[in-house]
Amino acid sequence: MRFINFCVTAFVLLTTLSAHALTVDEARAIAIGDSEDRIAALNKAVIDADDKTAAFIQALSDDTVKVSADKVFVIRDDKAFDPVSGIELKLPDDADDVVNNNLMRGALDAAQSALKLTSKDDAVRAEAAAALFKEPDESRLPLVEKALAAETNTGIKAKLELVRDASMLTSADKTRRLAAAKALGQNKNPDTKLLLNQRLADETEADVKAAIQASIASIDGALVWGDRINAIFSGISLGSVLLLAALGLAITYGLMGVINMAHGELMMIGAYATYVMQGLFQRYLPESAFGLYLVAAIPVSFLASALVGAVLERGVIRFLYGRPLETLLATWGISLMLQQLVRSFFGAQNVGVENPNWMSGGFAMLSNVTLPWNRICIIVFAGLVLLAMGWLIARTRLGLFVRGVTQNRPIASCMGVNTARIDTYAFALGSGIAGLAGCALSQIGNVGPDLGQNYIVDSFMVVVMGGVGQLAGTVYAAMGLGILNKFIEGWAGAVLAKIAVLVFIIIFIQKRPQGIFAVKGRSAEA
Numbered sequence: 001m002r003f004i005n006f007c008v009t010a011f012v013l014l015t016t017l018s019a020h021a022l023t024v025d026e027a028r029a030i031a032i033g034d035s036e037d038r039i040a041a042l043n044k045a046v047i048d049a050d051d052k053t054a055a056f057i058q059a060l061s062d063d064t065v066k067v068s069a070d071k072v073f074v075i076r077d078d079k080a081f082d083p084v085s086g087i088e089l090k091l092p093d094d095a096d097d098v099v100n101n102n103l104m105r106g107a108l109d110a111a112q113s114a115l116k117l118t119s120k121d122d123a124v125r126a127e128a129a130a131a132l133f134k135e136p137d138e139s140r141l142p143l144v145e146k147a148l149a150a151e152t153n154t155g156i157k158a159k160l161e162l163v164r165d166a167s168m169l170t171s172a173d174k175t176r177r178l179a180a181a182k183a184l185g186q187n188k189n190p191d192t193k194l195l196l197n198q199r200l201a202d203e204t205e206a207d208v209k210a211a212i213q214a215s216i217a218s219i220d221g222a223l224v225w226g227d228r229i230n231a232i233f234s235g236i237s238l239g240s241v242l243l244l245a246a247l248g249l250a251i252t253y254g255l256m257g258v259i260n261m262a263h264g265e266l267m268m269i270g271a272y273a274t275y276v277m278q279g280l281f282q283r284y285l286p287e288s289a290f291g292l293y294l295v296a297a298i299p300v301s302f303l304a305s306a307l308v309g310a311v312l313e314r315g316v317i318r319f320l321y322g323r324p325l326e327t328l329l330a331t332w333g334i335s336l337m338l339q340q341l342v343r344s345f346f347g348a349q350n351v352g353v354e355n356p357n358w359m360s361g362g363f364a365m366l367s368n369v370t371l372p373w374n375r376i377c378i379i380v381f382a383g384l385v386l387l388a389m390g391w392l393i394a395r396t397r398l399g400l401f402v403r404g405v406t407q408n409r410p411i412a413s414c415m416g417v418n419t420a421r422i423d424t425y426a427f428a429l430g431s432g433i434a435g436l437a438g439c440a441l442s443q444i445g446n447v448g449p450d451l452g453q454n455y456i457v458d459s460f461m462v463v464v465m466g467g468v469g470q471l472a473g474t475v476y477a478a479m480g481l482g483i484l485n486k487f488i489e490g491w492a493g494a495v496l497a498k499i500a501v502l503v504f505i506i507i508f509i510q511k512r513p514q515g516i517f518a519v520k521g522r523s524a525e526a
Contacts, residue, residue, distance in 0.1 A: 022052040027072045027083045030056070031065055031098050039107040043139035046111045047146075054115050056083045060098065061108045068095040110135040117147040122156060129159035133191065136166035162187055169199050177208050185215025188222035190368050226368035231486050237375040239482025240382035241444070243475060244437035245455040246462035247389060250474045251430035252309075253463055256406060256423065258317055259324050261331040263459060264452020265338040266431045269308055270301035270438025271447040272342060275353050291356035294443070301439035302432040308338075309431020313424050321423075339449045350448035359443060374443045381440055389433065390471055402426045461505055467515030476516050481505075 022045070029041035045053050056074065059065050064075045065083075073080040073091055080091035100108065109131065116128035125147075132140065144164050151157045168180035181199075184192050196216050203209045245267060252260045274297040281293035312334060320327040355374050362370040393399040404412040405422045413419050441451065462481060466473025481501060489497035509515075 021050050022056060022084050024072075024084050026053075027056060028070055031060065031072045032067055032070070035101055035104050038104060040139065042107055042111055043137055046114050046140065047143045049115060052084065052086070054112075057108060057111050057115070059083070060100065061105070061112065063097065063100070065098040066091065066095040067098055068092040106135055107137075110137065110140075114140055114143050117143065117160075118150075122153055125151070125153070126156050126159060129156055129163055132163045133159065133166055133195075136163065136170055136195070138167050138171045141167050162192070166192075166195055169195070174205055174208060177203070177205070178211055181208060181211040181215055185211075185218045188219050188366075190223065193219045193223070223368050226366045227490070229365065229369050231490050232483065233369075233371055233375075235483030235486035236379060236479065237482070238486060239479035240379045241437075241441065242455075242458055242462050242482055243478035244378075244382045244385060244440050245434070246459040246466075246474050246478055247385060247471075248430040248433035248437065249459045249463050250466075250471060251389075251402075251433070252427055253460070256426055256430075257324070258321075258427070259328045259331065260317075260430075261328055261456065262312065262335040262338060263331075263431075263434055264454075264456035265335045266305045266309060266434035266452070267438035267441065267455065268338070268342065268447075268449065268452040270305045270435030271353070271442040271451055272346060272351075272438075273297060273301040273304040273435065274439045274442045275346075275351050275447055276300075278353055291358055294356050294359070294439075297439055298436065301435040303435075305435025305438070306428040306432030309434075310424050310428040312431070313427035317427065318420065318423060335452070342449045346449075348449065350446035353442040353447050355443055378440045378444065381436075385433065385436055386471070386475065392429070393471070398422075398425060402429075465505055465508060465515055467517035470515065470517040473515055473517040 026041060026045050030038055030045060032038075033041075042057070046057075049057075056065075059074045066073045066075060066080070068091075071092075072083055073089060073095060074083045075081075075091075080089045080095075081087065082089055113128040113131035113135075116124050117132075119125050119128070132144070141164065144160060144167060148157065148160045148164065151160060162184070165180045165183040168176040169184065171177055171180070177199075181196070184196060193216055196212050196219070200209060200212045200216070203212060248266070249260065249263050252258050252263065274294070277297040277300055278293050281290050281296070312331075316330055316334065317327060320330060359374045359377055362372040363376065364370045393402065401412070401417050401422045402425070404415070404417060405419050405426075409419055412422075437455075438451065441447075441455075445451075458481075462477045463474055465481070466475070466477035484504070485497050485501050488500050492500070
């Protein structure tokens with residue numbers, strides 16, 4: 001153990017002693033001249049840079065370097081200093097700022113990343129290796145080899161090997177380029193494919209070009225499954241959003257027959273209720289409790305939208321049953337009023353709702369597949385809401401009354417059911433589920449007065465296509481439309497995908513007006 005410690009200490013001392021001090025000629029070469037010459041001098045200096053070299057590179061990145069004739073000055077606190085000795089100097093009146101174009105700035109960023117390869121922090125070294133991979137340069141190979149020899153972390157070592165291969169891909173030596181092209185083909189990563197494609201455009205040697213093309217084909221074969229998984233997951237994610245948006249409408253429109261054009265605004269109310277809960281947690285509770293605001297927002301968003309829905313049903317809709325056109329116009333007017341009310345309280349601009357820490361980031365499956373946690377949580381949430389709604393409608397006394405009233409109101413009334421109260425309960429339930437949809441949508445997009453307008457048409461399409469009054473049909477329609485839309489989007493673009501889905505729905509409804517699942521029984525014959 002002592003021998004190992006001695007070796008490590010000796011290595012550190014040798015590395016420190018081998019650091020090359022910045023010279024006047026190096027500072028001048030890095031700061032003055034053409035960009036290509038400056039970059040060459042910069043890459044040479046980075047190989048065995050000392051602290052003064054690192055400070056000078058940082059000053060160049062910060063645009064605090066000036067030149068006059070052949071002298072270089074670093075500006076700190078409105079004073080000029082020599083970058084080599086650190087002595088304060090008088091800044092000449094004719095001193096000009098050093099101008100760094102985009103090419104030079106990229107080289108400076110890469111140089112700073114290269115200097116971080118010696119950091120003791122694994123995360124810093126990993127980040128530096130990733131940055132160097134995107135800006136490969138053969139002149140940095142000695143530095144990369146030096147970092148590889150000292151690296152003990154297996155994951156970072158693999159990244160540095162990729163940096164080495166990427167740097168060799170730009171080599172003037174054909175043998176090195178050929179070996180690098182074959183080695184990079186083993187890394188099934190979109191960034192590697194991009195790097196190979198960039199080199200392919202400049203490569204002149206036929207055998208190297210063939211090796212690059214073979215590596216690209218190998219990477220494409222591995223990435224295709226990742227693209228399919230991404231498309232399926234995106235489709236399920238979109239389907240879960242459509243399902244949440246349409247579940248409430250499946251009750252108000254599917255079961256009760258009310259064309260509620262204010263359904264989107266009920267979703268908006270749920271989203272703003274989530275925003276309010278976020279503000280309350282930020283203001284009155286400790287920072288450690290912030291992640292729980294979303295849990296508290298779920299019942300609040302449901303109750304807020306359910307209350308508005310109950311007031312809406314008792315105040316307006318109960319007088320319009322059996323009059324669909326008047327209901328449509330009345331609820332459309334109410335939707336405009338609710339939008340303006342929200343603008344009056346919260347302003348016309350969108351408001352930000354943050355994801356809790358446990359919903360940030362994603363789950364990496366493959367090199368080109370990362371499933372965001374917020375989307376995964378929404379899919380799970382949509383499933384739980386669906387199960388709860390199915391249980392409520394099929395297994396509870398309230399669900400029995402709702403089904404009885406919607407199927408045969410006169411008989412239900414004769415059996416002693418208070419149909420007016422059940423109408424209010426059912427409409428409030430559908431509105432509350434819309435509020436839950438708004439709570440979920442706040443985690444994947446902006447919250448604003450127009451939030452509901454983006455989903456109202458899609459919600460009606462899902463309910464109609466699934467079959468009016470059929471929860472199972474709503475699920476099939478939402479998931480089917482979501483997955484279909486994402487697959488077409490990957491092939492033809494978002495606009496054409498939307499048009500294709502609309503055309504599909506039109507043709508489907510013409511061929512099967514009752515939807516995927518037709519209503520069976522006496523209510524279908526009435």
